[in-house]
Amino acid sequence: MNLTIHRGTHEIGGTCVEVVHGSSRIILDLGMPLINPGGGEGEEFNFRLHKDTAGVDLVAQGILPDVAGLYEWDTSANRVDGVLISHAHLDHYGFTRFLHPEVACYLGEATKKLIDLTCLFTPAEVSISRPVYIASGTQFSCGEFSVTPYLMDHAGFDAYAFMIEAGGKRLLYSGDFREHGRKRKAFEYFLRAAPRPVDALLLEGTMMGRKAEEVPTEEDIEESMVETLRETDGPVLLFASSQNIDRMVSAFRAARRSRRMMVIDLYTAHVLKSIGEYARIPQPGPDFSEIRVFYPYRLCRMLDYTDRKHLLYEFTKYKITKKEIGELADKALMLVRPSMLGDLERISNLDRGALVYSMWNGYLKKADVQRLVDFSRSRGMEFLTLHTSGHATVETLQRVVDTFKPTKLVPIHTFHPHRYHQFGAPVVEVEDGQSFSV
Numbered sequence: 001m002n003l004t005i006h007r008g009t010h011e012i013g014g015t016c017v018e019v020v021h022g023s024s025r026i027i028l029d030l031g032m033p034l035i036n037p038g039g040g041e042g043e044e045f046n047f048r049l050h051k052d053t054a055g056v057d058l059v060a061q062g063i064l065p066d067v068a069g070l071y072e073w074d075t076s077a078n079r080v081d082g083v084l085i086s087h088a089h090l091d092h093y094g095f096t097r098f099l100h101p102e103v104a105c106y107l108g109e110a111t112k113k114l115i116d117l118t119c120l121f122t123p124a125e126v127s128i129s130r131p132v133y134i135a136s137g138t139q140f141s142c143g144e145f146s147v148t149p150y151l152m153d154h155a156g157f158d159a160y161a162f163m164i165e166a167g168g169k170r171l172l173y174s175g176d177f178r179e180h181g182r183k184r185k186a187f188e189y190f191l192r193a194a195p196r197p198v199d200a201l202l203l204e205g206t207m208m209g210r211k212a213e214e215v216p217t218e219e220d221i222e223e224s225m226v227e228t229l230r231e232t233d234g235p236v237l238l239f240a241s242s243q244n245i246d247r248m249v250s251a252f253r254a255a256r257r258s259r260r261m262m263v264i265d266l267y268t269a270h271v272l273k274s275i276g277e278y279a280r281i282p283q284p285g286p287d288f289s290e291i292r293v294f295y296p297y298r299l300c301r302m303l304d305y306t307d308r309k310h311l312l313y314e315f316t317k318y319k320i321t322k323k324e325i326g327e328l329a330d331k332a333l334m335l336v337r338p339s340m341l342g343d344l345e346r347i348s349n350l351d352r353g354a355l356v357y358s359m360w361n362g363y364l365k366k367a368d369v370q371r372l373v374d375f376s377r378s379r380g381m382e383f384l385t386l387h388t389s390g391h392a393t394v395e396t397l398q399r400v401v402d403t404f405k406p407t408k409l410v411p412i413h414t415f416h417p418h419r420y421h422q423f424g425a426p427v428v429e430v431e432d433g434q435s436f437s438v
């Protein structure tokens with residue numbers, strides 16, 4: 001097997017790996033970068049600045065990875081055999097919009113649902129025209145490769161690691177994962193069931209180089225949330241990602257335990273309903289009378305203007321108004337986003353409430369997030385952070401290395417590849433675009 005990491009050897013986000021064996025080629029993830037190509041850790045990548053640039057030029061500028069036979073404009077007969085998408089985070093699938101329509105895209109069914117919802121509710125555009133759905137532990141063939149996906153514990157729902165076998169060699173790509181979330185058992189199964197030893201381990205290292213501190217579990221987050229909800233006199237606003245299903249479950253359980261109504265917005269209602277087909281999770285409906293749906297003004301106007309009106313009507317039965325939320329006061333836990341600021345300004349009784357920030361603290365630098373925080377302060381609300389990472393701690397990474405005993409340990413999805421030497425396995429440090437054999 002031959003491997004090329006097109007992006008990800010020295011950064012988090014925009015992951016893309018090409019694996020070659022004989023005449024077969026597969027691609028692991030086709031993500032959009034989080035930072036500017038060639039830029040530093042703090043320089044955020046903004047695709048809007050490039051959206052009018054032709055795909056060929058994006059390749060020439062080094063924004064899109066240079067992979068033959070992958071893109072829609074590529075007419076060569078030498079097409080890649082398939083693209084494997086680990087999970088529904090933009091830094092792993094964001095560039096599939098340029099994918100050639102005849103290239104098969106292997107991904108989880110729930111992952112496809114989440115990607116479709118992102119396209120319906122945000123300006124993101126993706127075109128996966130040939131999806132092939134995968135199942136944890138079930139091997140499939142792609143060209144000359146045998147691939148076995150394993151469900152992982154991650155902040156993104158339906159995330160997979162891939163065991164890839166060809167020519168008597170084994171390559172394990174971890175994708176993004178952790179072991180302190182609600183899918184810990186999936187991770188344990190992966191450690192027990194996946195074959196070993198492996199010839200190469202492509203291991204994510206998001207947490208490498210971050211301060212070593214106690215990492216709370218998702219259950220710890222739920223406990224802290226219960227405490228906050230019980231101690232706060234007014235409404236509690238929660239800023240968390242709607243697609244972080246583990247966090248939505250923590251919030252719902254905390255709301256139920258503290259006898260608060262959980263108010264989610266229309267977009268979140270659609271997410272929970274879609275994912276509800278694959279997991280037992282709370283969603284608006286007769287089984288969950290303590291969930292109500294709020295209709296944010298800007299979102300509804302966008303759906304109305306862009307011919308997506310049908311999305312407006314599904315949850316009208318469970319609708320809650322701004323006035324009703326204000327009246328609930330200390331009986332409400334409301335999920336919010338910066339785009340809902342205009343709505344929040346018209347809700348009463350917030351002054352005795354709190355804003356709980358439940359995302360990676362790097363986003364606090366964003367102007368719209370800062371406006372939300374400033375607003376909460378101007379209303380006299382308490383501001384607090386309750387969050388745990390979607391990524392593995394250094395101890396968990398060590399467990400994976402010890403379990404699979406790789407001949408080559410390859411850093412990916414990290415800013416600190418040189419730190420991988422601490423794991424006690426032979427590290428292969430490469431640059432983006434540099435090929436090496438397994």
Ligand SMILES: [Zn+2]
Pocket residue numbers: 013089091092176413
């Ligand atoms: Zn990622």
Ligand SMILES: [Zn+2]
Pocket residue numbers: 087089154156176390
């Ligand atoms: Zn992720």
